[in-house]
Amino acid sequence: MSNVRNQTTAARRQSRGKFMLWTVIASVVAAFAAWVSAALTLEVWVMFAGFIAWFTRPTSLTNSLSAMLCLWFGLAIGAVSGVLTGALISWLGQLALPLVVFLVALVIVGLRTNRIAGNMLAWFLGMVIWFAAEFDITGASFLHLAVATSIGGFAGYTCQALNRRWAE
Template structure:
């Protein structure tokens, strides 16, 4: 009986699996031309709330909506600037977006405020043209990261179950 050694083994195995999954997710992102940093945003979103399959999809959905809101905001700024001037446009659009996003926390599902902001930050950090293709590009990267987070979380538990003697 050696619980400390067993827990060290589980710790090492979990770490090894997470590193391997991160490596594969990064390689896949590079292979298909997606930003690796955006893949890690999806990974972070996975760990923001709940570690179930359902929460994986909800968190990713919130990131995706955050990306979409960012895209719409980036389209709105120049239009609002034409009406109000550039000094007022950005703060006004940010106010509307922040009000909208913070209000979403009251939904019964899809209420992960942090994931919405991760989507917004991803959109604006990418500095891409506001197009559906740009949205798809970033969403695909975050989806790979979210899936990788789910795999890195689930695989050690599955490995431990199969390693137990019958």
């Protein structure tokens, strides 16, 4: 909540022209990233998930890059949790899913204070992408999702860089 307040306060302090420039830059970058994703036959919504992950901690390049890393770890742990749940269903029945969710949450929440891997939002966003995409567990699937989210992450970086240069 405080992040939203800080952004609102910052927007009020920005001149109207800079506010409009920031908005136009972000819109152009997002539109271009969507076009690139579609041109490469990648899911645009997956690209936007990378864009969202980039901005979960936009205070520094390191924080944003670690958010992308957590997103990619989330993709992997999503795939592993799907396989694990499937393997345990015959043995545990309906308890398989809550057990796997518990174990995954232990890992992700347990890493919350880690400087590099502590972005829980990005981890869970990666898991959401994995399950929503409904891809088979193959190297091509991971590459596909990694490229699409990377386009979004690069769009986030570009948006930040351009806005720092011209709109702040």
